[in-house]
Amino acid sequence: MLTEAPQAPARRERKTATRVLVEHHEVLRGLMRQLRETPRSQPGRRRALADELFDELWMHERIEESVFYPAMRDITPAIAAAWSEHRQLSDQLAALVRADPRTERFDRELGVMHDALESHAHLDEERQMFPEIERFADEELLVDLGDRLQARLEWLRSSRRIRAVLRLQRALLRRTAR
């Protein structure tokens, strides 16, 4: 045989939207944990981790806002507040990257980042919104949305343009920090 057997494209496992999102919350929590375990004496690593958190959380907000929240607006009344909570997270992310990782201020911003993230991802979404959605939305819709969320996240992660925009945002935020 001269030609290799054509490889089937790597298939994603199909998951419900809420599962996709909870798993991504875990990714974010993992980053938070690593950040909190990195001491002030390693500012380079702290900065790299903060960058990663900035990008990953930004993408998390965008996939929820573009795919998930619009589809859930008639199922739960909690969507408007969730949008606002994303705004709080964005503000806190900005405060975090603007803080110098060698300082005590960075630790303080990190502590607030942790609390704000848990407030939204855990107290609001995982404990209230998602259970309500799982009860009232039908399974098929959720699996469908799950596919779209995963595809969207992959696209964002691999897009050069998005990466460049995020890098620019971080640079501007840092440059203007006092």
Place this chain on the structure above:
Amino acid sequence: MGLGSDMAQRALDRLLNAIEGDDRLDRAGHRLEQGLAFTENLLGITGGRTRGFLHGVWLGHPLHPVFTDLPIGSWTTALVLDLAGQKRAARAAVGVGLAGALAAAVTGLHDWQHTHDHARRVGMVHGTLNTLALGLYGWSWVQRGRGHHLRGRLAALLGYPVIMVSGFLGGTLVYRHRIGVDQTGRQLEPRHFVRVMAEHDLTDKSPRRARAGDVDVVLVRADGRIHALENTCPHLRGPLSEGWLRDGALTCPWHGSRFELSSGESLNGPAAAPVPCFQTRVRDGWIEVRRAPAAATAPPGSALVHQQEVQP
């Protein structure tokens, strides 16, 4: 008269329902908010003093309506001066209105970004109309300066009804959607100490929700003291017990208003009003709370204060 006002009412109702039901406004609204958020973070407004200043925290209510009177008043004056043929005075009135409109735009956007759903959509249209009027009056001001008074008057005539409709929408935001209005319930209960939670259940620095009679309260242990505030945020009724502490103040999870634990005073907005407070004590291992007299409703010697002094 009756028929006329009926028709007006129906037309305005239809206008409002059309705006509030139009979800096409949401996408643009969120884009705009993200742009605003980035700008405010770059300028250091979010965590700084300007934030509360623009929300009117120092004033005790939103700053925005203070400025909105300026364009409406000045441009009405310009209309009258135009009729009287007072060219220079009319131009000055248009100019004063422009300055006020710009200040109203900045404070209005700053408040608008922290609204939800219907109010958000109405706010979008309100802002768009105001921008249109600002453009027309700006052009009018320039034309008058160049001696083209007829053009200047025409632009003002076009802008005036726009600002009227927009003013109507602004009123809707306050009276119908209660934006900028203190949303606390003004209850007086509980007047006597009631048990709300076992003391050992309240750990340091993590806010907990509890029930005091008919009222939801949030309990916070910080600096060796136990603080109790009403759980409902005065801005848009966000749940404070799901918030977090920053520099010793409780932050609302929805729009980030920070409240002083001991007094309930807002430190940064968007909430301009304080959260009502409770007095706390620990008896037999239980945290007990009762309503702290609000300064405005309970002057010294009032029944409430008397009751609390007699039965501590």
